[in-house]
Amino acid sequence: xxxxxxxxxxxxxxxxxxxxxxxxxxxxxxxxxxxxxxxxxxxxxxxxxxxxxxxxxxxxxxxxxxxxxxxxxxxxxxxxxxxxxxxxxxxxxxxxxxxxxxxxxxxxxx
Amino acid sequence: xxxxxxxxxxxxxxxxxxxxxxxxxxxxxxxxxxxxxxxxxxxxxxxxxxxxxxxxxxxxxxxxxxxxxxxxxxxxxxxxxxxxxxxxxxxxxxxxxxxxxxxxxxxxxx
DNA sequence: CGGGATCCTATTAGATACTG
DNA sequence: CAGTATCTAATAGGATCCCG
Numbered sequence: 001x002x003x004x005x006x007x008x009x010x011x012x013x014x015x016x017x018x019x020x021x022x023x024x025x026x027x028x029x030x031x032x033x034x035x036x037x038x039x040x041x042x043x044x045x046x047x048x049x050x051x052x053x054x055x056x057x058x059x060x061x062x063x064x065x066x067x068x069x070x071x072x073x074x075x076x077x078x079x080x081x082x083x084x085x086x087x088x089x090x091x092x093x094x095x096x097x098x099x100x101x102x103x104x105x106x107x108x109x110x
Numbered sequence: 111x112x113x114x115x116x117x118x119x120x121x122x123x124x125x126x127x128x129x130x131x132x133x134x135x136x137x138x139x140x141x142x143x144x145x146x147x148x149x150x151x152x153x154x155x156x157x158x159x160x161x162x163x164x165x166x167x168x169x170x171x172x173x174x175x176x177x178x179x180x181x182x183x184x185x186x187x188x189x190x191x192x193x194x195x196x197x198x199x200x201x202x203x204x205x206x207x208x209x210x211x212x213x214x215x216x217x218x219x220x
Numbered sequence: 221c222g223g224g225a226t227c228c229t230a231t232t233a234g235a236t237a238c239t240g
Numbered sequence: 241c242a243g244t245a246t247c248t249a250a251t252a253g254g255a256t257c258c259c260g
Contacts, residue, residue: 004214011210012139012203018213021252022130029122038222049254054223064216074260076221088212093122095202100121102198103128104114106174131232148242159234164243186240186241 001064018063019089023048023056025096028082031066032090035081065089111174128173129199133158133166135206138192141176142200145191175199 007014019025026045030036036044042053057080060066065086071077082090117124129135136155140146146154152163167190170176175196181187192200 001216007210007214010136010139011207011214012135014210014213015206016132016135018209020130020132020135022126023253025122025126025130026120029120047254050223051225051255052253055252070222074221076223076260078222085213085216089209092202092205092209095205096125097121099128099198099202100117100124103124103195104117104121106111106195133233152242157234159236160243161235161245162233165232180242184240184241186243188242 001062015089015092018065019092021056023052024060025093027053027056027060028065028086028089029093031080031082031086032093035069035079037077037079041080060086111172125199125202128175129202131166133162134170135203137163137166137170137190138175138196138199139203141190141192141196142203145179145189147187147189151190170196 002017007017019028023045027041030041030044038053038057041057042048042050045053048056057066057068061068061080063085064083066080067083069079069081071079112127117127129138133155137151140151140154148163148167151167152158152160155163158166167176167178171178171190173195174193176190177193179189179191181189
């Protein structure tokens with residue numbers, strides 16, 4: 001979690017800091033449904049590299065939006081899911097989906 | 111406006127395309143209140159360069175989220191405001207502000 | 221399976237100077 | 241006032257190889 005002094009005053013800017021990268025919102029979108037495994041996420045996100053996925057997951061976890069559950073088995077089994085905090089972000093996702101649909105529903109002139 | 115073929119299928123990804131950069135959401139946040147002028151925006155956004163502001167405004171306008179009204183006077187007077195489409199995004203902003211506030215309200219452990 | 225480490229490219233953002 | 245134009249710095253993202 002980030003401490004309060006590291007966060008911008010503006011709450012919008014705060015949320016931008018937490019989820020404002022290309023993939024984080026799409027990861028959360030997936031985790032809304034159920035917990036996912038690493039490779040499962042990578043395949044479903046179509047095009048994300050392993051590095052970026054790792055980094056994104058780590059930041060999201062360190063910011064407290066998702067959890068990482070390691071089953072400690074061999075072969076490894078790790079699952080990622082939303083925390084309470086992450087769940088709260090799904091409201092944002094819902095509105096974004098809404099806006100996206102609305103945008104596409106407006107017939108462009110060209 | 112972007113044509114439908116240029117947009118991702120996922121509506122969340124669509125919205126990310128439209129407003130998913132560091133400053134665009136903050137610009138829209140300001141324009142929610144009233145139309146703003148260029149320099150006014152720049153000062154209020156604290157730290158944005160003209161170049162980035164110009165680019166962001168142009169993209170937002172070309173994507174149909176904001177309008178640009180040039181009064182054609184000298185000295186120049188240009189105002190930026192939200193279109194119908196941009197207004198729709200304010201729902202997203204509202205939820206983001208909410209999430210940001212919520213995040214900050216959760217007392218971090220450290 | 222779930223990554224770590226490295227290297228490289230592309231996209232974004234910032235600084236500075238100038239203009240109609 | 242509202243930008244252009246250039247150049248550079250920072251960062252995000254991608255490709256590849258490797259390991260327990």
